Amino acid sequence: MPELPEVETTKLGISPHVVGGKICEVIVQRSDLRWPVSPELGEMAGVVFVSVKRRSKYLLLETDSGQVVLVHLGMSGSLRLVPPAEEWRKHDHIGITLSGGLQLRYHDPRRFGLVLVVPLSEIQTHPLLKNLGPEPLEEGFTGAHLHAALRGKTIALKVAIMDAKVVVGVGNIYASESLFRAGIHPRLPAEKLSKPKAERLVAAIKEVLTESITQGGTTLRDFLNSDGQPGYFKQRLFVYGRKGEPCRVCETPISHAVLGQRATFWCAVCQRR
Numbered sequence: 061m062p063e064l065p066e067v068e069t070t071k072l073g074i075s076p077h078v079v080g081g082k083i084c085e086v087i088v089q090r091s092d093l094r095w096p097v098s099p100e101l102g103e104m105a106g107v108v109f110v111s112v113k114r115r116s117k118y119l120l121l122e123t124d125s126g127q128v129v130l131v132h133l134g135m136s137g138s139l140r141l142v143p144p145a146e147e148w149r150k151h152d153h154i155g156i157t158l159s160g161g162l163q164l165r166y167h168d169p170r171r172f173g174l175v176l177v178v179p180l181s182e183i184q185t186h187p188l189l190k191n192l193g194p195e196p197l198e199e200g201f202t203g204a205h206l207h208a209a210l211r212g213k214t215i216a217l218k219v220a221i222m223d224a225k226v227v228v229g230v231g232n233i234y235a236s237e238s239l240f241r242a243g244i245h246p247r248l249p250a251e252k253l254s255k256p257k258a259e260r261l262v263a264a265i266k267e268v269l270t271e272s273i274t275q276g277g278t279t280l281r282d283f284l285n286s287d288g289q290p291g292y293f294k295q296r297l298f299v300y301g302r303k304g305e306p307c308r309v310c311e312t313p314i315s316h317a318v319l320g321q322r323a324t325f326w327c328a329v330c331q332r333r
């Protein structure tokens with residue numbers, strides 16, 4: 061599933077080709093995504109993209125018409141840039157041809173994604189965006205913020221940090237890996253996280269996500285590769301998916317449990333409560 065680092069890499073990959081581009085043509089082959097594709101998308105010829113931003117796992121393609129094309133890649137979506145004449149692959153649903161000579165192609169086998177047109181003035185209050193917590197890589201996300209956000213929460217810490225109201229973009233793999241790096245047990249009741257541990261955990265979340273984005277940078281050329289899926293990164297994992305394998309630090313077999321219905325991995329020695 062595309063996580064925050066993949067979405068950020070998509071943003072970086074498409075931006076140079078999309079920003080400043082005028083829409084020449086919009087082709088919608090299938091509009092029955094998780095939310096139906098906005099009919100306004102088909103009426104955007106002549107509009108120019110002025111920026112590509114990311115909020116949580118949403119891409120915001122802002123235009124000079126006061127409209128934003130809001131894209132979410134769902135479970136299996138991807139964007140790539142192709143020559144407009146290139147054959148449509150199975151599950152290519154939308155093509156936006158740009159004045160620069162390339163077409164932005166939206167591909168989504170499971171159709172859990174969405175492509176909506178939202179007025180810029182309504183983007184902050186849009187139901188999909190208005191309740192999102194802080195961005196993990198922005199300065200506002202600090203140990204003090206996390207500590208305050210977890211006050212009164214008795215659920216497991218790992219479940220809490222995956223709640224988008226606490227912080228956005230900490231997916232399942234990143235939650236396990238960040239807790240390992242910070243040396244904190246995933247089952248710790250969230251409200252029991254001390255301030256120093258909150259500082260450590262915030263630093264770990266930022267590091268894990270930043271490393272993944274940096275690694276994704278090497279796949280940027282794939283956005284121009286006709287048969288390329290933008291790569292999902294094979295970061296070196298310390299605990300995730302390593303049940304029973306030796307901890308890379310202390311060689312204790314990695315523990316596994318299901319927390320909040322998600323697979324969770326930790327080292328019982330390196331991650332004390």
Ligand SMILES: [Zn+2]
Nearest residue numbers: 307310327330
């Ligand atoms: Zn260990």
